[in-house]
Amino acid sequence: MNAEVDVMRHRDAVEFADGVFWIGALDPHLRSFDIILRSANGTSYNAYLVRGSTGAAIIDTVKERFSEEFFARLESEVDYRDIKAIVLNHLEPDHTGALPELMQRAPQAKLYISQRATSMLKALLKPSAGDFAYTTVNTGARVSLGDRTLRFLHTPFLHWPDTQCTYLEEAGVLFSGDVFGCHFCDKRLFNDCVGDFRFSFDYYYAHIMRPFKSHVMDALQMIEPLQLRQIAPAHGPILRERPRRYVTRYRELSTSNLADRLGNEERSLVIFYMSAYGNTARMAEEIAQGAGGVAGVRVSLYDLEGGEIDSFVDLIEEADALLFGSPTINGDAVKPVWDLLSSLAVVDLKGKLGGAFGSYGWSGEAVRMIEDRMRGLKLQIPQAGLRIKLIPTQDELEACRSYGRDVAAALSGDTDANRIIDFADLN
Amino acid sequence: MAKAKITFEDIAQTVNVPAGTRVIEVSEKIGAGIIYGCREGDCGTCMMHVQEGWNNLTVPSVLEEKVLKENMAGRHDRLACQAQILGDCSVKPA
Ligand SMILES: Cc1cc2nc3c(=O)[nH]c(=O)nc-3n(C[C@H](O)[C@H](O)[C@H](O)COP(=O)(O)O)c2cc1C
Ligand code: FES
Ligand SMILES: [Fe+2]
Ligand SMILES: [Fe+2]
Numbered sequence: 021m022n023a024e025v026d027v028m029r030h031r032d033a034v035e036f037a038d039g040v041f042w043i044g045a046l047d048p049h050l051r052s053f054d055i056i057l058r059s060a061n062g063t064s065y066n067a068y069l070v071r072g073s074t075g076a077a078i079i080d081t082v083k084e085r086f087s088e089e090f091f092a093r094l095e096s097e098v099d100y101r102d103i104k105a106i107v108l109n110h111l112e113p114d115h116t117g118a119l120p121e122l123m124q125r126a127p128q129a130k131l132y133i134s135q136r137a138t139s140m141l142k143a144l145l146k147p148s149a150g151d152f153a154y155t156t157v158n159t160g161a162r163v164s165l166g167d168r169t170l171r172f173l174h175t176p177f178l179h180w181p182d183t184q185c186t187y188l189e190e191a192g193v194l195f196s197g198d199v200f201g202c203h204f205c206d207k208r209l210f211n212d213c214v215g216d217f218r219f220s221f222d223y224y225y226a227h228i229m230r231p232f233k234s235h236v237m238d239a240l241q242m243i244e245p246l247q248l249r250q251i252a253p254a255h256g257p258i259l260r261e262r263p264r265r266y267v268t269r270y271r272e273l274s275t276s277n278l279a280d281r282l283g284n285e286e287r288s289l290v291i292f293y294m295s296a297y298g299n300t301a302r303m304a305e306e307i308a309q310g311a312g313g314v315a316g317v318r319v320s321l322y323d324l325e326g327g328e329i330d331s332f333v334d335l336i337e338e339a340d341a342l343l344f345g346s347p348t349i350n351g352d353a354v355k356p357v358w359d360l361l362s363s364l365a366v367v368d369l370k371g372k373l374g375g376a377f378g379s380y381g382w383s384g385e386a387v388r389m390i391e392d393r394m395r396g397l398k399l400q401i402p403q404a405g406l407r408i409k410l411i412p413t414q415d416e417l418e419a420c421r422s423y424g425r426d427v428a429a430a431l432s433g434d435t436d437a438n439r440i441i442d443f444a445d446l447n
Numbered sequence: 448m449a450k451a452k453i454t455f456e457d458i459a460q461t462v463n464v465p466a467g468t469r470v471i472e473v474s475e476k477i478g479a480g481i482i483y484g485c486r487e488g489d490c491g492t493c494m495m496h497v498q499e500g501w502n503n504l505t506v507p508s509v510l511e512e513k514v515l516k517e518n519m520a521g522r523h524d525r526l527a528c529q530a531q532i533l534g535d536c537s538v539k540p541a
Contacts, residue, residue, distance in 0.1 A: 136518060138517045138518065139490050139491065177482075181484065181492050369478070371458045398475060441460065443462055443463060443465065
């Protein structure tokens with residue numbers, strides 16, 4: 021069973037469990053995906069065929085441009101008339117490109133999608149119009165193929181609201197969609213034969229799953245109890261050898277390290293700043309001092325000049341509040357601040373507090389601009405930002421400490437005493 | 448103007464709002480966990496569960512009822528981009 025295959029050399033289906041076949045396509049030339057992802061060796065669009073005693077099921081299709089390869093592999097193993105079910109784990113076009121054509125070739129097949137996928141399906145099939153029937157399924161729903169049963173697990177936001185996984189009960193195969201996938205193209209197809217894809221696996225997680233960690237945790241709750249003989253994701257190698265370690269990896273990647281260290285009581289406040297003449301730096305130090313005096317708040321202070329975006333993004337992900345300090349330079353905040361603030365799409369910022377401060381010479385736009393950006397990122401700003409003209413005086417340094425205390429108090433306060441906010445104050 | 452209190456259970460936060468405010472307006476500003484897609488009552492992404500004060504939201508329109516049904520909403524589920532707050536209630540992501 022663990023013999024090497026080479027799917028570049030033929031266009032047949034590849035059987036990897038009894039009556040279960042890979043019928044996907046390889047895209048070795050792809051270098052960038054969905055704008056945000058890169059791949060150094062392409063990707064695969066994995067589609068699958070499951071044969072049962074009363075009919076076959078197709079699970080996902082491929083990107084439209086690769087339809088021909090998909091249909092060739094499909095035809096090598098099954099007649100269109102025998103297709104009873106088409107399951108869509110995820111409606112993104114990289115998996116539904118061949119769907120309209122498949123529906124025409126197998127008009128009797130029933131379409132199964134998650135309940136959140138309805139409006140997307142309509143939008144996707146718009147051009148081909150016509151009436152089409154589909155069945156929405158939720159966690160626990162089953163489809164029988166006679167001697168085989170497909171069971172569904174609704175796993176929203178991994179990667180879109182519609183995503184689901186499909187589990188073939190008798191064979192212990194989990195068709196996981198984008199979950200456990202990666203953009204890695206290798207004609208040897210199986211995790212125990214392909215090249216080293218650990219980096220691609222983690223990279224895919226970091227860009228696709230990371231913003232939805234709490235949804236990943238919910239999905240893992242459903243996946244972990246399953247008997248897993250193989251995991252068949254929608255991209256990258258089929259995980260047939262020790263599949264469970266990929267599940268474990270997802271759990272590791274989704275678990276907060278900081279909570280371990282701080283415990284559940286303490287909140288983390290991270291202050292980033294940039295300073296040319298040291299004025300904004302002085303403010304940052306005093307704010308840190310003020311905030312540090314509040315019980316239950318752990319403060320970290322970072323000069324943006326001395327670090328890398330990626331590690332700062334990691335810090336932000338686990339922080340409960342973020343403050344940014346920037347001088348105003350030519351009517352704007354400085355670029356390292358914007359660079360960091362535009363790198364946060366991969367983390368979940370919901371519920372975090374934000375704030376801004378900075379020294380300025382005459383116009384001082386930076387602080388308001390940073391606050392606006394933070395609001396755009398859905399951070400809550402509990403305290404209006406602090407601006408100080410040129411070199412801070414003793415009084416102004418005290419104002420910095422007081423600002424730090426107020427932000428820290430908002431942070432430690434609203435966790436236990438559900439403080440009531442007025443809508444008018446939520447600018 | 449009449450006021451109402453809405454609590455977002457996932458972030459344990461209560462906000463005092465003028466009656467008639469849409470849930471989406473508050474939830475986005477405060478960073479509650481409800482997620483939005485189309486923002487116009489079509490996609491069902493913003494489904495939320497109303498824990499308390501079900502009757503203190505405006506009644507769902509025919510269109511909202513339809514989308515809720517399509518998305519197999521539970522008994523006290525609503526679309527946060529559509530529902531307006533009339534009295535005290537508490538909600539969380541569905
Ligand atoms: C090249 C340059 C451009 C500046 N442009 C502005 C500006 O547009 N508006 C403003 O309020 N201050 C401006 N300033 C003044 C700085 O914001 C001010 O010196 C501030 O105190 C610097 O803070 P820092 O010590 O934290 O760098 C500028 C300063 C420099 C050196
Ligand atoms: S956001 Fe689409 S229905 Fe509310
Ligand atoms: Fe996707
Ligand atoms: Fe995908």
